[in-house]
Amino acid sequence: MSNDTLSTSKVEDHIRGILEEIGEDPKREGLLNTPTRVAKMYKEVFEGVDVPPETALTTTFDAEGYDGMVVVKNIDYYTFCEHHLIPFFGKAHIGYIPDSQIIGLSKFARLVELVAKRPQVQERMTNQIASAIEKVLQPKGVIVSVEGQHLCMCARGVKKPGSKTVTTVKKGCFETSNDLVQEFMRSE
Ligand SMILES: Nc1nc2c(ncn2[C@@H]2O[C@H](COP(=O)(O)OP(=O)(O)OP(=O)(O)O)[C@@H](O)[C@H]2O)c(=O)[nH]1
């Protein structure tokens, strides 16, 4: 179920209820439009729910014999931790070695945006990026590394600001070649 059918009025009612439960007055001036704003925001930040990640990967081209590594680094993302529904954010780095197909570089950023627009855990997000690239391009190999700062670990709970989580998924030739992994890690 994608969020095309998200009922903003239902979300508004739930947010009003939550505000009441925490002891706030949803009718006070500052909070009056908050349920509407939150509903609008949820529609935006969760619009990727149930949209297949590979739909972001349009526009492929013939590799024309290019068989080196393609690396796109520092793709910013913001998403929502599915356990606490507060953001985690950071950068995604993608590398692949084409077989017969390459793809428009911007599509990697579109892919990261799409998988970020749903409640997430960093491991699944990393997997979804790598799997979509593998499915569409069938490259010789793909590697995805994601760095994340989790507000649920910084602003609450264990309170460790500055902690950083790194997740990496390797497929194809990256699984067997440490040299290729090193080349990816080193490329800036
Ligand atoms: N593996 C993984 N864990 C995550 C991610 N985002 C948040 N978490 C963790 O999910 C766990 C949920 O743990 P619970 O014990 O159910 O929840 P909690 O009582 O709020 O836990 P604390 O955060 O330790 O206070 C926490 O350890 C979070 O740090 C993620 O992307 N990947």
Ligand SMILES: [Zn+2]
């Ligand atoms: Zn969390």
